[in-house]
Amino acid sequence: MNHGQQSSDGKHDDDAALSDFLASLMDYTPTIPDELVEHYLAKSGFQCPDVRLTRLVAVATQKFVAEVASDALQHCKARQGAVVKDKREKQQKDKRLILTMEDLSKALRECGVNVKHQEYFADSPSTGMDPASREDQ
Amino acid sequence: MNQNNQSAMKSESAKGKRKLRNPEANSEETTEASPSDYSFAITRIAVAQVCKSMGFRRTEQSALNTLTVVATKYLETLARSAAEFSNAANRTQSNLFDVTNALHDLHAVHGGFLGASALHDSNCLLKSSVLKDLSDFVYSTDEIPFAKPINKEKGRGTEATTPPNSERRPKHIPEWLPEFPEMVGREECNKRVNQEELWENTSWAPVCEGGGSVGGRNNDNGGKLMTERARVSFRIGGGKRVDLNGNIGESPDRRKVEADDDDKICTFLQMLILKRKKKRQRLQKTQEK
The missing domain is CATH 1.10.20.10 (Histone, subunit A)
Structure with a gap:
């Protein structure tokens, strides 16, 4: 009995939290605009008149992008930290955070996406250098 | 021969450049x-x-x-x-x-x-x-x-035209069907025919006799269509007296005249004015006599 009551209370809490979350989605405007999400939803056969569900999908996508971006940021910082050890202060001053294919492919590989890109472009003399030091020249 | 070879080399190198450039362009396009x-x-x-x-x-x-x-x-x-x-x-x-x-x-x-x-x-x-x-x-x-800001019209050029159609057409017709040919002319025709029937059947003509102005007509018709209608009909009291307001001289035989165009009305009014002038002249002559 006691256990059952606890679980039902837990369910009530969960339901309340969920309904709060859904209600908060009405006020929350995701970065991905509603029109765009509705376009893609309609394109893939998803029908729902509820704005909260489109926002939920938008929030899920935004969270995914944010996670990938933060992963890539960590990779970028780690790589630059390794560079700083070599060249020290000059690099540390203009420490720039640039989203590169290298970091992105590492971050995406954790999500199960294999990105293959050309590793080296030789169309300009500064191409082979590190992106952080490229701006100096 | 040398020149030919050189030109051939040039063309080959040009082809090579094109080949090099083309994949880049394709990748950019994709x-x-x-x-x-x-x-x-x-x-x-x-x-x-x-x-x-x-x-x-x-x-x-x-x-x-x-x-x-x-x-x-x-x-x-x-x-x-x-x-x-x-x-x-x-x-x-x-x-x-x-x-x-x-x-x-x-x-x-x-x-x-x-x-x-x-x-x-x-x-x-x-x-x-x-x-x-x-x-x-x-x-x-x-x-x-x-x-x-998201410009809807620019992005959805084909979809932007559909909402006015869907507003016009009845609900049971699905949206993906093409637009009907324009209904406007037929509706006007129907209304005109209906109004003519009303015009003949209803007995507002005696109402108009008292002093029916254009405003009075509008009120009788519910304020619709009077501006759009080109056809105007009015009565003439035996060819004797007609005012622009519609005041008609009393006479037993009345003719109902319909003029389709404004020009016809104008010529008609001019005729009436001429007739009235002649009448006045006659009256003056009789008075003088």
Whole structure:
């Protein structure tokens, strides 16, 4: 009995939290605009008149992008930290955070996406250098 | 021969350059001018905003494009999966449980989530950590509204023309059918015919006799169509006296005259004025006599 009551209370809490979350989605405007999400939803056969569900999908996508971006940021910082050890202060001053294919492919590989890109472009003399030091020249 | 060889070499080198250039151009076309170019551009802006909020200052074009494509694929996969769940449950409209199931599937691919093992033991789908993570994400991150206004007309050129049609046409006709030929002329015709019947059947002609002005007619017809109608009919009291206001001289035999055009009315009025002048002259002559 006691256990059952606890679980039902837990369910009530969960339901309340969920309904709060859904209600908060009405006020929350995701970065991905509603029109765009509705376009893609309609394109893939998803029908729902509820704005909260489109926002939920938008929030899920935004969270995914944010996670990938933060992963890539960590990779970028780690790589630059390794560079700083070599060249020290000059690099540390203009420490720039640039989203590169290298970091992105590492971050995406954790999500199960294999990105293959050309590793080296030789169309300009500064191409082979590190992106952080490229701006100096 | 030498010259020929040189020219041949040049042409070959030119071909080589073209060959080199062409793949680049193709790759640019495939990445940037994708079929849904407009939606891709919007998604790219949104993804760039998210990346900026995470702390990036700059980005490589190719990296941003790749991330945009992956985000689009994520959204479409989520939507398709949710639609499949709803279709499997004999529904066309998706609900929260379909979206939750789709999210579970996607996150299970990405390496699992809390509560995945107990998901099917308890009947409550919403207990898993996926939705909680989402709500935490919503509460923890600030709102970043989309940076630019979305121009609907530009992006949906074909769809922008449909709403006025759907407003016009009745509801039982599906939206994908082409537009009807214009109904306006036929409606006007019907109304005109109806009004003529009303004109003849109803007995507002004696009402107009008292002093029916244009305003009075408008009120009688409910204020419709008087401006659009080209046809005007009025009565003439035996060819004796007609005012512009419609005051008609009393006479037993009345003729009803309809003039289709304004020009006809004008000529008619001119005729009447001439007749009236002649009458006055006659009256003056008789008085003089």
